[in-house]
Amino acid sequence: MLNRTASENREVFRAPGRDSKTGFFVLLILLATAAMSLSGIGRSLPLESHETYYARAATEMMARNDYVVPHFNGQPRLQKPPLSYWLIIAGYRLFAGGSGSFLNEFLVRLPEALAGIFLVVGCMLLGAKVLRSSAGGLLTGVIALTTRGFITYTHSGRPEMLHACFSTWAIVGFITLFEMSRERTTAAQLQVDAESAETPATGYGAGRFFLIGVLTWLFMCGALLAKGPFLPVFILLGLITGMLIQHDWRNLLRVVRPVTGVVLVLLLFGSWVYLVFQRMDVAEYWEKEMFSRMGGSGEWWWQPLTFYYPRKTPLLILPWLVLIPGAVILPWRRPVGGENSGLTVERAELQLMFWMILVPMFILSFSRGGNWYYMLPVLGPVSVLLAGELLRLGDLASRGTEKLRELLTFLTGLHGVLFIILSVLVIYALWGTPRGTEISTAGKTTWSLIALVGVFWGGMAVVKKDRLRPAMFLLVAAVYFAELAAVGSGVAWQVDCRAADRAFAERIRADLPAELKVVGSRCEVARFVHYAGRQIESVRPRDLADRLSAEPDLLVLTRTDVAERGLITGEVVMQQETPCDDGVVLLRSVRTVEVIQPDQGKKSD
DSSP states (O other): OOOOOHHHHHTTTOOTTOHHHHHHHHHHHHHHHHHHHHTTOSTTSOOOHHHHHHHHHHHHHHHHTOSSSOEETTEEOOSSOSHHHHHHHHHHHHHSTTSSOOOOHHHHHHHHHHHHHHHHHHHHHHHHHHHTSHHHHHHHHHHHHTSHHHHHHTTOSSTHHHHHHHHHHHHHHHHHHHHHHHHHHHHHHTTOOTTGGGSTTTOOOHHHHHHHHHHHHHHHHHHHHHHOSHHHHHHHHHHHHHHHHTTOHHHHHHHHOHHHHHHHHHHHHHHHHHHHHHHSOHHHHHIIIIIGGGTSTTOOSBOSOOOHHHHHGGGGGTTOGGGHHHHHHGGGSOOTTSTTSSOOOOHHHHHHHHHHHHHHHHHHTTBSOOOGGGGGGGHHHHHHHHHHHHHHHHHHHHHSOHHHHHHHHHHHHHHHHHHHHHHHHHHHHHHHSGGGGGSOHHHHHHHHHHHHHHHHHHHHHHHTTTSOOHHHHHHHHHHHHHHHHHHHTTSSTTHHHHHHHHHHHHHHHHHSOTTSOEEEOSSOOHHHHHHHTSOEEEOOHHHHHHHHHHOTTOEEEEEHHHHHTTSEEEEEEEEOOOSSSOOEEEEEEEEEEOOOOGGGTSOOO
């Protein structure tokens, strides 16, 4: 049962005598989050092919003045709901004035970067609630901020971070309802008058339950409109599973609020679906929205159980992997020193965190499509469990035996030495290896400064190893993890390749008259459509000859190696200069098209 009163609930971010310090660290984390999220999301990092879907769809949405059915390359794009497009357009109207200026990289990624900031705020609140301390909230925020998933998808125009942000705040709402319900049940068990829902003993009347329930389901609707129903529904199933396992039947409906949820989902998400039905054939809508994204015509979403997500989800939280074993069993462990130790966690809520991670992972393990970032919406619960394990380690350091303290002191010093070595190697990799040439100078300078800060804190951990400071250990670890997550996430890599694609597409935009029609074959056209500012239809090789017969003036965009091998030949109009292997060439007066048959060992499309 909960043993925290309503007043303690409201003071969850405060520690006696340390209010100003807690506020300072909250501000510091928010500044670090803003710097991490907003830096490098502009022109220095060109859009990758998946991002161009959202950039171009938002552009076509404005051009068509149709804010219901998104289009990409002239075709309906209903694989994702429209919230990300709407927010991109809102940023365009706000910051570019809607004056016809180009929808640039910063505007495409701004909603995701801002969502990352709000996600960290939600993680801090969730951690403070579940771990019963401001330290727990701060650590949860730091862990979320320094994960590979966070750093990667705050620098992407895809709606993953938006999806995760709304899901995290919905989880905060459900946990708040869970706490309120349990406290109300506790009051009833203490034979408090049944009318006391409005008394100071609990302070939770029907009105407050209703308000928080509405806010919670508004966040759920935001997640649905960001990327669809799958993960939010799976997370909700995890919450229900956890409560049923705890035999908390009495509070289940009070926490889940199904009537409120159904009404709001029908009103918000359902309204968009209804408007789509009014504009498109229903069968076509469901084919595009459901079946096309589930592996293709004739294939079902389910497959025999695989272990893709248990194996790949750790990529989300790189490089905090060392804490996973302890975090998994944390909800069922007794705190160090018994119930009165410094780590006063409520096991019921920790177990709910566990089930809200495990159930989505289990269900997704039956899906054909495997992508580790699908688990990003549970970054909040994952960060809470990892932060709880870190608090437990700190508790061991302060309350354990002398030998254990000596061991942790030694490990802290060793950690500092290894961190110095690693930071130096990172600097060398950035400036002294061929792969480092793929990163912009600004990016290399930024990560080198982070590495130098890491060298300093590593040295501090070594110098002060005679008196173990858990806070210092955690700070060193945070810098270390941030560095590894950022450099290892792939955010900074392949910038030159993307820049070459952008430059080529901008040449098409500037030099080709709009009336000339361009099609693509044997190449990925999505990465060029947005920057070229025109439709580039993708044509299968087997159909290209017929198209050329009907439209001999077509310009054909294809890979350079395809042209060099004589599969598609013609007069070169433009050729891409790129350091990458998949350069493209624009041809006209295409004379020959050779389609390699499947029995020749190569794909025909």
